[in-house]
Amino acid sequence: MTASTNGAHAFAVEPNPNPRTNAEREAELAHPAFGLAFTDHMARLSWTAGEGWSDRRVVPYGLIALDPAAAVLHYAQEIFEGLKAYRHADDSIWTFRPTANAERFTRSARRLALPELDPKDFLGAIEALVREDRAWVPAGADTSLYLRPFMFATEAFIGVRPSHTVEFFLIASPVGSYFANGVAPVGIWVERTTHRAGPGGTGSAKCGGNYAGAMAAQESAYAHGCEQVLYLDAVRGEYLEELGGMNIVVVFDDGTAATPPISGTILEGVTRSSILQLLADRGVDVAERPVALAEVVDGARTGRVAEVFACGTAAVMTPVGRLKGDDFEVEVGDGGAGELTMSVRAELTDIQYGRIEDRHGWTHRLI
Ligand code: COI
Numbered sequence: 001m002t003a004s005t006n007g008a009h010a011f012a013v014e015p016n017p018n019p020r021t022n023a024e025r026e027a028e029l030a031h032p033a034f035g036l037a038f039t040d041h042m043a044r045l046s047w048t049a050g051e052g053w054s055d056r057r058v059v060p061y062g063l064i065a066l067d068p069a070a071a072v073l074h075y076a077q078e079i080f081e082g083l084k085a086y087r088h089a090d091d092s093i094w095t096f097r098p099t100a101n102a103e104r105f106t107r108s109a110r111r112l113a114l115p116e117l118d119p120k121d122f123l124g125a126i127e128a129l130v131r132e133d134r135a136w137v138p139a140g141a142d143t144s145l146y147l148r149p150f151m152f153a154t155e156a157f158i159g160v161r162p163s164h165t166v167e168f169f170l171i172a173s174p175v176g177s178y179f180a181n182g183v184a185p186v187g188i189w190v191e192r193t194t195h196r197a198g199p200g201g202t203g204s205a206k207c208g209g210n211y212a213g214a215m216a217a218q219e220s221a222y223a224h225g226c227e228q229v230l231y232l233d234a235v236r237g238e239y240l241e242e243l244g245g246m247n248i249v250v251v252f253d254d255g256t257a258a259t260p261p262i263s264g265t266i267l268e269g270v271t272r273s274s275i276l277q278l279l280a281d282r283g284v285d286v287a288e289r290p291v292a293l294a295e296v297v298d299g300a301r302t303g304r305v306a307e308v309f310a311c312g313t314a315a316v317m318t319p320v321g322r323l324k325g326d327d328f329e330v331e332v333g334d335g336g337a338g339e340l341t342m343s344v345r346a347e348l349t350d351i352q353y354g355r356i357e358d359r360h361g362w363t364h365r366l367i
Pocket of ligand 1: 081082083211245246312313314315
């Protein structure tokens with residue numbers, strides 16, 4: 001059993017008998033892309049109706065055996081999270097607001113009729129896996145170990161009802177920037193044909209189904225030379241919702257900012273809420289209100305919109321340089337990275353990497 005801190009539950013460890021060699025690992029860590037390489041271990045837990053969660057283990061990373069009738073393969077009863085472990089200059093390893101992710105995981109589980117996972121298990125899995133795979137936390141600028149907790153329905157039953165058996169896994173991947181060009185400004189395709197979420201749907205849950213439904217629009221974005229897709233609200237088709245995998249914030253020429261409100265149809269981003277706090281700390285007036293596409297497109301043309309950025313755990317803060325739709329294409333500002341975007345990005349990452357004081361108590365030491 002690994003020792004736990006902060007009341008996190010303990011996990012038994014089965015060391016990988018064939019871990020990558022130091023040279024293999026160092027090669028993976030030298031230039032990590034996003035989400036392609038995985039560490040030597042994974043954490044897992046099993047749930048059975050009437051019995052609850054059991055079998056807390058860190059095991060060698062490897063294939064998962066699933067019955068072809070497993071409910072997740074048919075009805076997508078699945079949820080996930082995303083957070084990161086950061087190596088500080090003194091080699092200690094930290095994560096960022098894990099309780100916020102654990103709480104969102106619980107809300108997602110309720111929405112998908114999956115069992116709730118005790119936050120002590122969520123944190124216990126993170127602590128145990130990062131302890132085992134600590135050598136996989138990269139040290140390069142803007143690199144981190146991306147942590148991907150997920151839970152899915154395993155019961156071999158193709159009637160439609162919540163599964164009686166569920167598995168939780170945590171895998172980890174050394175990563176650099178989410179976008180191939182680093183923090184360079186990205187182009188956004190405004191999707192008008194499909195919607196990501198509607199009132200009463202699963203838009204605020206972090207479930208794979210939301211992302212599956214977004215793949216076709218992401219393909220359209222690539223076909224139009226853009227890196228990401230922007231969704232509009234499903235009722236009027238007029239207001240910004242979120243990007244395919246991250247939230248969006250608009251900065252105006254008078255120094256104020258606006259972002260779509262938490263309405264049930266967008267993801268309640270942990271990075272989003274952290275950035276709103278950092279902006280508020282600077283005295284920036286940030287409105288969480290419906291933001292019309294017309295306001296942003298016209299504003300980009302007139303200069304009223306000075307900056308737009310994407311934000312999420314994976315994307316951190318990425319400037320948006322261009323918006324494109326069926327009948328328009330506009331540059332935001334001069335198409336480059338906005339000043340406020342880059343300054344808040346620096347502040348956020350300075351907190352995450354322990355370079356400045358963590359005045360909000362967001363960072364959590366793992367090792
Ligand atoms: C994250 O930002 O962590 C996400 O989960 C987005 C993802 C789809 C890469």
